[in-house]
Amino acid sequence: MTITKARKAVKTRAAAKKPRAPQKTGAERRRSTRYRVKMQVDYSSGENFLFSYIDNISDMGIFISSNNPLRPGTSLTLRFTPQGSIRPFEIKGRVVWVNPYHKNGENLNPGMGVRFVGVTEEQKKKLQEVIKTIAYIHENWI
Numbered sequence: 001m002t003i004t005k006a007r008k009a010v011k012t013r014a015a016a017k018k019p020r021a022p023q024k025t026g027a028e029r030r031r032s033t034r035y036r037v038k039m040q041v042d043y044s045s046g047e048n049f050l051f052s053y054i055d056n057i058s059d060m061g062i063f064i065s066s067n068n069p070l071r072p073g074t075s076l077t078l079r080f081t082p083q084g085s086i087r088p089f090e091i092k093g094r095v096v097w098v099n100p101y102h103k104n105g106e107n108l109n110p111g112m113g114v115r116f117v118g119v120t121e122e123q124k125k126k127l128q129e130v131i132k133t134i135a136y137i138h139e140n141w142i
Contacts, residue, residue: 039083040054040080040081043064044077055111060115062093066110068101069110072097072098078093096114
């Protein structure tokens with residue numbers, strides 16, 4: 001055995017013995033606070049135009065309730081009208097994860113997580129205003 005192969009073998013054994021950090025899940029992975037909300041959303045992908053509800057929102061994205069969530073990687077155009085606003089807010093997003101619907105009732109919250117993409121400075125400011133309003137209502141009504 002060469003010295004290089006011996007060193008690799010020692011490193012491999014040492015790495016195998018080293019305890020791994022536990023995988024972060026759910027809220028532990030999130031960089032942004034999510035706020036529960038029930039807001040209508042229209043979304044489109046190519047020729048498909050759909051309607052549903054936003055269950056929660058953060059400055060990074062939304063969760064859309066759906067018994068027929070789209071595949072991860074699907075690009076969307078989202079339109080929703082925040083409470084107190086007259087004009088709909090339009091922003092691009094991408095499906096990043098799916099919570100599939102199960103007929104037997106195992107999954108009580110089917111839908112898809114959508115991350116905002118290509119956000120302009122103007123959209124970012126508007127989104128921060130929307131979230132600030134939702135956070136204020138959330139803190140004062142719950």
